[in-house]
Each structure stands twice: as C-alpha cells, then as structure tokens.
Amino acid sequence: MSNIKIFIFHFRPSPILSQGEEHINLLVGNQNRASVTDFKTDDTGDNISNKNKYYSELTGLYWIWKNQKADIVGSTHYRRHFTAKTEPLLYKLKRLSYYPAGLFKKRYGLIYTGNVNFWKDKIITPTEIKAILEQYDAIMPVRRKFRYTIKEHYRRYHNLEDLNAIERILKKDYPDYIPSFEKVLEGNRLFANNMFILKYDTFNELMTWLFDILFKLEDTFDLKKYTGYQERIFGFLSERLITIWIEHHQINYKELPLIYFKKFKKMKG
Numbered sequence: 001m002s003n004i005k006i007f008i009f010h011f012r013p014s015p016i017l018s019q020g021e022e023h024i025n026l027l028v029g030n031q032n033r034a035s036v037t038d039f040k041t042d043d044t045g046d047n048i049s050n051k052n053k054y055y056s057e058l059t060g061l062y063w064i065w066k067n068q069k070a071d072i073v074g075s076t077h078y079r080r081h082f083t084a085k086t087e088p089l090l091y092k093l094k095r096l097s098y099y100p101a102g103l104f105k106k107r108y109g110l111i112y113t114g115n116v117n118f119w120k121d122k123i124i125t126p127t128e129i130k131a132i133l134e135q136y137d138a139i140m141p142v143r144r145k146f147r148y149t150i151k152e153h154y155r156r157y158h159n160l161e162d163l164n165a166i167e168r169i170l171k172k173d174y175p176d177y178i179p180s181f182e183k184v185l186e187g188n189r190l191f192a193n194n195m196f197i198l199k200y201d202t203f204n205e206l207m208t209w210l211f212d213i214l215f216k217l218e219d220t221f222d223l224k225k226y227t228g229y230q231e232r233i234f235g236f237l238s239e240r241l242i243t244i245w246i247e248h249h250q251i252n253y254k255e256l257p258l259i260y261f262k263k264f265k266k267m268k269g
Contacts, residue, residue, distance in 0.1 A: 004126045006074035006197065007064055009057045010039065014078045015264060017120045025078075028052055028060035054223055056235030057194055058214070065207040072129060074139070074197035079264035080110075082139060082197065082256045083119075084128040087111055109142025110260040119259045129197055138253040139197035140246065143189040150240060151185040158230065162217075162237060169216050174209075180248035184240065191243045194235065195258070202251070210241055 004022045013036050016025055029052025030041035042059050043049035046066035052059045061075060076082060091111060113119050132139055146153045154163055163185065170177045198206065214234050226233050246253065
C-alpha cells in the first residue's frame with residue numbers, strides 16, 4: 001500500500017470521525033492557540049498560520065506542502081469527506097425534493113446527511129484511493145454547478161477586480177494559462193472547497209504554482225478592504241485557480257461526491 005495521508009481541516013476543535021492513521025486531523029489557523037489533543041496544528045515548522053483570516057484552509061495546505069510528504073496527499077474538511085460508495089436509492093430519491101426547494105445546484109455533488117453513524121464508515125478508504133489512482137491522476141470533488149458563469153458569479157458575490165489581478169499575473173508570468181483562465185471563467189463549473197487527493201508530484205507542482213500566484217496577489221492587495229465573509233479572499237481565489245490548473249494540465253481526474261455532515265454545519269468553516 002502506498003503511503004497515503006489525507007488531511008482533515010478543522011477550524012476549531014470539532015468532531016473527529018476516526019478513519020485510521022492515514023486520516024490526519026489538522027487544526028488550521030492555530031497561531032497563538034494552545035495545542036489540542038488528537039490534532040496536528042498548522043503553526044509549526046514552515047507555516048503561514050497567522051494568515052488564516054485571509055487564506056482560510058490554505059494555511060493548512062501550505063503547512064502540508066512544506067512539512068509533510070507522502071506518496072498520495074489529500075485535503076478534506078471536518079464536515080465534507082470524499083466517498084467512493086454507491087449512494088443508496090433513498091438518498092437519490094431525496095434529491096427530487098431539492099428542485100422545488102431551489103437547492104439542486106447548491107447541493108449538487110453533495111450527499112447531504114445528518115446520519116453520521118451510517119455515513120462515517122463510507123468515507124473513502126486507502127484501498128479505494130489506491131485503486132482509483134491506478135487509473136486516474138487525481139481525485140476531485142464533483143464540480144459545483146453555478147447559475148451564472150464563474151466570472152459573473154464572482155462579480156455578484158465578490159469583487160471582479162480580484163480576477164482581473166489574477167489575469168494580470170498570468171499574462172506576465174504564466175501566459176500559456178490564459179486560454180484555460182478564459183475557458184474556466186466563461187464556464188459554470190468549479191472545483192470547490194480546495195479539496196482533492198493527488199499523487200505527491202502532482203500535489204507539489206500544483207502548490208508551487210498556486211502559492212506563487214497567491215503571494216504575488218497578496219503583495220498587491222490592500223487586505224484591509226476585505227471584511228467579514230470577504231476576508232477569506234485567497235480561499236475563494238484558490239478554488240478558481242485550482243480549477244484553472246486542472247483544466248490547463250488536462251489532468252485525468254475522477255470526480256467523487258462529498259458526504260456533507262449537516263450536523264456540523266453550525267460550526268463555521
């Protein structure tokens with residue numbers, strides 16, 4: 001069995017769904033907090049934990065990149081987990097109720113459940129991961145479907161100038177990415193939540209490119225203008241950048257649904 005490490009990001013001490021030693025619970029944004037039993041923290045070694053307000057779970061990704069190594073590396077969230085199991089018919093039928101409630105696109109690719117005991121044993125296993133990555137280069141979450149294009153969605157809910165800043169950096173430093181940038185922004189599909197399972201070389205290549213761009217953006221942004229929900233600016237931009245990177249490299253990926261434990265929803269993150 002390949003050496004596999006799947007990191008589960010927590011924004012505060014929160015429920016641990018034990019899945020074996022390959023699943024590692026990581027407390028992100030832990031700068032100036034005490035250590036917590038059963039959690040690793042992102043404020044040791046080479047880290048940017050103090051930037052968590054703006055980088056969200058990316059401080060965890062940076063810590064993994066700089067301080068951990070495994071043949072296969074994954075990132076998930078305490079209430080969002082990959083599954084390779086077939087969704088029961090009852091849950092598929094439940095999706096029909098999403099249409100009249102206007103929730104279909106919002107919950108597309110999610111197994112939205114309050115039944116923790118039933119679903120925690122269906123979180124993806126090392127055996128399933130290895131089998132999938134023998135045929136694919138990456139495991140990605142089912143892409144979100146937006147009502148609008150990625151560009152229009154960002155304009156409505158964030159500041160379009162952020163995407164313009166990315167375009168300027170790409171034109172200067174990575175001009176070959178521009179066609180993928182334009183294609184993704186004019187589409188309506190997005191890899192959300194900065195989640196994936198990748199072979200190490202692919203992970204390292206993505207992180208090198210991603211943080212080069214994010215740090216360049218940080219140097220040009222006035223972060224004081226981002227408040228409240230918008231403070232998570234680099235987490236939002238990273239979702240778009242990862243989607244662009246996957247598109248540009250034509251990564252052969254397998255999309256898997258996410259188990260979404262709604263009982264944990266009241267916990268921010």
